[in-house]
Amino acid sequence: MTRADAIPQRKAAGAAQTATPRGGRRWSLGSVWLHLALIIGLILLVGPFIWMLLGSFKPTPEIRQIPPTWLPANPTVQNYGDLLAKRNFPLYFLNSVIVAFAVTAGNLVFCSMLGYALAKLRFPGKRLIFLLVLGMLMVPGVVTFIPLFVLVSNLGLANTYLGLMLPFLAGPFGVFLMRQFIGELPDELIDAARVDGATEYYIFARIILPLSGPALATLGILTFLASWNSFLWPLVVAGEDHYTLPVALALFSVGQNSTNFGLLLAGAVVVVLPVLLVFLALQRYFTQGIAMTGFK
Amino acid sequence: MTAGAPGRAAPSAARRHLREALVAWSFALPFLILFLVFMAGPVLVSFVMSFTDLRLVDIHHPFSVNFVGLDNFARLLGDQKFLKAVANTAFFVIVGIPFTIALGLGAAVGLNQGVVRFRAIFRVGFYLPVVTSIVAVAVVWRLLLSADYGVVNTLLGFVGIKGPDWLHNPATALPSLVVMAAWRNMGFLMVIFLAGLQGIPALLYEAAEIDGASAWQRFTYITLPMLRPTLLFAAVITSIGYLQFFEEPFVMTQGGPLDSTLSVAFYTYNQFGFGNYSYAASMSYSLFLAIVGLTLVQFRFLRSDS
Numbered sequence: 001m002t003r004a005d006a007i008p009q010r011k012a013a014g015a016a017q018t019a020t021p022r023g024g025r026r027w028s029l030g031s032v033w034l035h036l037a038l039i040i041g042l043i044l045l046v047g048p049f050i051w052m053l054l055g056s057f058k059p060t061p062e063i064r065q066i067p068p069t070w071l072p073a074n075p076t077v078q079n080y081g082d083l084l085a086k087r088n089f090p091l092y093f094l095n096s097v098i099v100a101f102a103v104t105a106g107n108l109v110f111c112s113m114l115g116y117a118l119a120k121l122r123f124p125g126k127r128l129i130f131l132l133v134l135g136m137l138m139v140p141g142v143v144t145f146i147p148l149f150v151l152v153s154n155l156g157l158a159n160t161y162l163g164l165m166l167p168f169l170a171g172p173f174g175v176f177l178m179r180q181f182i183g184e185l186p187d188e189l190i191d192a193a194r195v196d197g198a199t200e201y202y203i204f205a206r207i208i209l210p211l212s213g214p215a216l217a218t219l220g221i222l223t224f225l226a227s228w229n230s231f232l233w234p235l236v237v238a239g240e241d242h243y244t245l246p247v248a249l250a251l252f253s254v255g256q257n258s259t260n261f262g263l264l265l266a267g268a269v270v271v272v273l274p275v276l277l278v279f280l281a282l283q284r285y286f287t288q289g290i291a292m293t294g295f296k
Numbered sequence: 297m298t299a300g301a302p303g304r305a306a307p308s309a310a311r312r313h314l315r316e317a318l319v320a321w322s323f324a325l326p327f328l329i330l331f332l333v334f335m336a337g338p339v340l341v342s343f344v345m346s347f348t349d350l351r352l353v354d355i356h357h358p359f360s361v362n363f364v365g366l367d368n369f370a371r372l373l374g375d376q377k378f379l380k381a382v383a384n385t386a387f388f389v390i391v392g393i394p395f396t397i398a399l400g401l402g403a404a405v406g407l408n409q410g411v412v413r414f415r416a417i418f419r420v421g422f423y424l425p426v427v428t429s430i431v432a433v434a435v436v437w438r439l440l441l442s443a444d445y446g447v448v449n450t451l452l453g454f455v456g457i458k459g460p461d462w463l464h465n466p467a468t469a470l471p472s473l474v475v476m477a478a479w480r481n482m483g484f485l486m487v488i489f490l491a492g493l494q495g496i497p498a499l500l501y502e503a504a505e506i507d508g509a510s511a512w513q514r515f516t517y518i519t520l521p522m523l524r525p526t527l528l529f530a531a532v533i534t535s536i537g538y539l540q541f542f543e544e545p546f547v548m549t550q551g552g553p554l555d556s557t558l559s560v561a562f563y564t565y566n567q568f569g570f571g572n573y574s575y576a577a578s579m580s581y582s583l584f585l586a587i588v589g590l591t592l593v594q595f596r597f598l599r600s601d602s
């Protein structure tokens with residue numbers, strides 16, 4: 001019935017004989033090595049985060065100690081206290097949150113609207129719009145930031161929240177995702193509503209959006225994450241009172257705080273921890289995003 | 297199929313089409329305005345800008361700007377720092393891509409084995425760095441790679457190796473950044489490869505096993521060829537990211553030592569910071585062309601496949 005049954009097991013007789021309930025799998029020598037390699041990989045990938053978290057509770061001299069310590073010898077929250085009280089981190093945190101929420105909301109609204117039009121309505125220019133959006137899918141921020149900066153400064157929006165958000169309110173990825181997803185919703189639903197006299201706006205708001213929950217969730221999470229981690233544009237356009245967390249942290253790490261390691265590690269924790277928690281809570285949406293764009 | 301519709305639409309199909317088009321455009325317009333002004337527009341302007349002599353002082357006086365033809369691009373070819381940045385970026389891509397793919401593929405193939413326990417924990421753990429800010433990760437790695445008190449050199453010390461001063465040595469700084477980038481991105485490729493591996497029929501492996509093919513033969517003769525489209529996709533998506541690497545040198549090395557980690561994106565940012573807007577635009581456009589070129593190569597490969 002299962003593959004494991006069909007294939008003769010060529011395992012060393014000495015290997016553990018404890019068969020698992022289903023499938024008759026054993027801890028063969030090969031699978032022990034495999035698990036060992038995977039565990040080493042896991043330690044290498046997750047270890048730096050644990051070290052960062054532990055280090056954020058150490059005073060800087062302990063971080064610079066030779067040899068380094070693993071657990072903090074004298075745990076302290078001094079680094080976090082410094083971030084809160086002396087370094088404006090609450091403001092930077094707030095800036096990051098405001099920008100990320102606005103950018104996410106913008107993408108959810110604008111991308112689902114265009115996604116619906118592209119997926120379910122017929123209109124002249126549709127193909128052109130889709131090709132344009134598709135063509136911009138890969139445009140790197142480094143290409144656009146200079147003219148954007150000139151534009152945003154001339155609009156008087158440099159160092160404002162609007163200036164930080166505007167370039168990212170409507171991104172091509174969201175259109176692509178929403179069009180794919182809405183396209184798979186049955187036409188019959190929409191036709192039936194039309195027959196009943198519903199307007200396209202009603203259909204969009206009351207039928208399409210409620211059925212697009214998984215796509216909206218995926219888009220929302222991925223957009224939030226991208227905004228939270230974005231660096232080049234906020235670095236270019238934000239003054240000190242509009243720094244987002246990554247900008248503040250990066251400028252700390254190359255500026256006069258560059259040797260204040262405790263502070264830097266605590267700052268890194270503040271940047272990383274929120275997205276790690278979101279990721280651990282909602283991880284299925286992250287891999288769904290890859291599947292939903294039609295890539296298999 | 298839509299039996300009820302014709303009755304309603306009978307008055308004028310043309311009018312109904314017009315209405316539908318108007319409604320559709322009203323759905324499209326908010327996105328399109330933002331998109332054209334803040335994305336498609338700047339891509340064009342950036343192109344035009346790279347043929348001018350725009351500098352910081354001209355920013356509010358667009359009419360004092362002159363067209364200078366290909367001067368900026370000619371200057372690029374004679375700019376030793378830019379050429380160094382191109383070489384560094386090429387190294388980052390050419391070494392980083394295969395390395396990252398190998399790690400991601402190794403993890404995916406490993407996790408795809410039937411025997412693996414706690415698969416979900418490994419998958420989440422391997423993916424963890426992907427969601428984190430490069431800036432934060434770079435801050436942490438700068439400390440891990442420190443010559444004296446760094447964890448990496450301490451661990452190497454246990455096995456009797458005296459590690460170099462990774463980030464302050466021109467020979468090791470760029471490779472260190474490549475390793476960190478691979479560390480951060482392998483989880484993303486792992487997820488893509490896992491999806492690709494699911495698409496390979498188990499029948500192929502069974503047949504090969506019956507014919508006596510070794511695990512390595514099954515990998516090279518079934519897994520790799522079947523994964524080809526996935527591998528190309530992974531290569532292109534990763535190289536688009538790697539071509540723009542910026543945060544790593546910004547946080548860890550500031551492009552040093554001796555420009556050994558200066559990337560095209562970082563040099564572009566520096567020139568922008570000096571107020572040389574048009575010169576910076578010509579650099580960023582060169583980078584863009586490299587990205588477009590790579591993507592086209594990818595499409596050619598994929599098309600010849602189907």
